Amino acid sequence: MSDTPMLSAQDVARHFDVSKPLIQRIIAREGKRTLRAVDGLSFDIPKGTTLSLVGESGCGKSTVARLVVGLYGTTRGRVMFDGQDLSLARADSKQRSRMQMIFQDPYASLNPRWRVVDIVAEPIRAFGLMSDKQAIITRVGELLTQVGLSPLDGQKYPHEFSGGQRQRISIARALSSNPEFLVCDEPTSALDVSVQAQILNLMKELQTRLGLTYLFISHNLAVVRQVSDRIGVMYLGKLVELSPAETLFSAPRHPYTRALMEAIPDLEMTGRQRIPVGGEVPSPISPPPGCTFHPRCPLANARCKVEVPVMKPAGTAMVACHAVEEGRATL
C-alpha cells in the first residue's frame, strides 16, 4: 500500500450565497450575504483508517461530507482523492465507484417503490460493473449476507424492514461497487441504541475485512470514540482540534472540545458536577470576529476577540487556540 492518503483536503471552503433577491436588496439597501458553511479545512485520511468529524448542528460537518464526494463543489481549496484531484476523479466512473456514501435517514435514502435487490444493484448497473442478470442477483445475495440479511430479503420492499435493517441495506448498496472509501454521514443517529451497536459493530467488521477507509460524521462523541483512529472537532465551519482518538479523550486541549465532553450526561453518575457551556452557536452568516468560539470561551482574552487562531501542533494534536498556544489552558 502506498503512502498517498485516501483523501486529502487542503484548505477546503464552501460558501453559500444566502442573499435576498436583488430587488429586495436594492430597496433595503443591503449587500450580499454569504454563509461560510465550511471555511478552510485541511486534513488527510490515510488508507484503511477512520477519521471522524464531530460538532454541533450547523458546524458544517455534513457539508464536508458532501464536499469530499463531490456533491458540492469547493469555493476554495481542493480535495485530493488517492493523489488525484477530486474533480478529475469524479469525471472517471472507475474512480467514482471507489467512493460511496451512507446517509443518516434510512427511511428517506431508500426508494420505497423499488425492491431491495434493485436498490442494492443500482450502483452495479450505474457503473456497468456487471451485465449478466443472474450474476447481479448472486452478487446482491452475497452483499446482503455480508451485512447480516438474507439473500431472500432482496425480493422485499424497504417498508418491510426496521430502521436498523434498512441501514444495513444502505450499507449493502454502498458496498456493491467495491468501494475503498466510505463517507458516513450520521449513520446511526436515527437508530435506537441497541440497533446502533449492531450497525457500529458491522461497520468495524467490514473495515477489517475489506480494508475500508471511513470518513465518519457524527455529533455523538461516545460513538466516535468507538470507531475512530483520528477525530476532528468542528466549530462554525472550522476545525478547532484534530487529534488521534485516544489523545482527544485523554487530553482534550481546545476549550470547545472540553466543553463538549463536559456536556455529555454522565451514565456512571460519579456525582461529578457538570458545568454546561454557556450561550449558543452563533450564526455562521455573521460569525464573531477573531476566534469564533470566544463569546462562549472561559479562557477568551483581548487577542481572541481580534485574531483568528490557526491550527498549530500541540503534542500529537493540532489545535487552533491562542490560549493553548500561550500555555494559558491548563491540562
Add this chain to the structure above:
Amino acid sequence: MTLLQVKNLRVEFPTRRGTLVALDDVSFDIAPGEVLGVVGESGAGKSMTGAAIIGLLEPPGRIAGGEILLEGRRIDNLPYEQMRQIRGRQIGAIFQDPLTTLNPLYTIGRQLVETMTTHLPIGPGEAREKAIGWLELVGIPAARERIDSYPHEFSGGMRQRVVIALALCAEPKLIVADEPTTALDVSIQAQVIAMLKTLAREKGTAMMLVTHDMGVIAETADRVAVMYAGRIGEIGPVREVVRHARHPYSQGLMGSIPPLDRRVERLQQIDGAMPRLTAIPQGCAYNPRCPKVFERCRVERPELLDAGTTRAACWLYAEGAGHV
C-alpha cells in the same frame, strides 16, 4: 400519598385488520416531587404512556382498560372540557419539538399570559409581570424586551426554554416531558436539563421524563421504568437499573450504549429487533431475543416480580427459578 397512579393501563388501536394493543397492563406511581424516567426503544410505548396520561391519545387510539388517577381522582374518563382544565393547571406537557408546541402567530408573552390567566386567579397585568419572571428563570436574556417576540425569532434551545416556561407557569403538580432535549445540541441539552432539574426541585414538581437517552435519565431521574413492546420490563431506582439491571433486556440496553471513557473492540448488541405490535410473541415478548430464555418464557407471560432492589417482568426472578 402518591401523586399519579397508573393502574393496569391498556391502550388499543382498532384497525381494519383487528385491534392492536399498544400498551398492555402498564402500572406505576409517581410521588410528589419525584422524577420518573421512562426509557425504551422507539415503538416501545413510552410516548404513548405520556399521551394517555395527559389525555391526548391520537385517535383511533383509546384507553381500553385500567385507570389513571391524579391525587386519587380518576382522570382517564373525564369529558374533554374538564380534562382541558386539568391539562395545563395540574399537568404540564413538554414535547420534543418546540416549534410545534408554540403558536407561531402569537408572541410568546401572549401565550404565557393566556396560560396563566386561564388557570390562575390573576389578571393580565400581573400575569405579564410573572411571565417576565418565568422567562428570566428559564434563562432567556433580556426577558423584558424579548417577551413580545414571536417564536420564530428564537433559536431552538431558547424556544425549548420558552416551552418549559409555558409548561411550568401555571404551576402544575406534574410535568410530562416527552423527549424534551432530543432536538437540541449536546451543549444546549446540558443547559436545559440542568435548568429543568433545578426548577422541578425548587417548585416541588413531579416529572415523567420520557426519553431514549440513558445519559439524561441517569442524571435526572429518581426512578426509571424500562419499556419493551408496550409493557414495563423493569422498574426501580435509577442507580440500580443503570448499574445492575435485572431484566435481560435492560442489561442488553445498558450494555449497548457506547462508553465515553474507553474504547471497546466490539459493542454489546441485542440481536434482532423489537417485535411489531401485530406480531408480539407468546409468553414474554422479549423471548426470541433473550440470551437467557427457557421453556416457561415461551409460554407464559411474566408480570413484574421482585428482583431485589428493582421489579422485573422476568421468569428468572420467579420463586424457585434459581436466581441468575
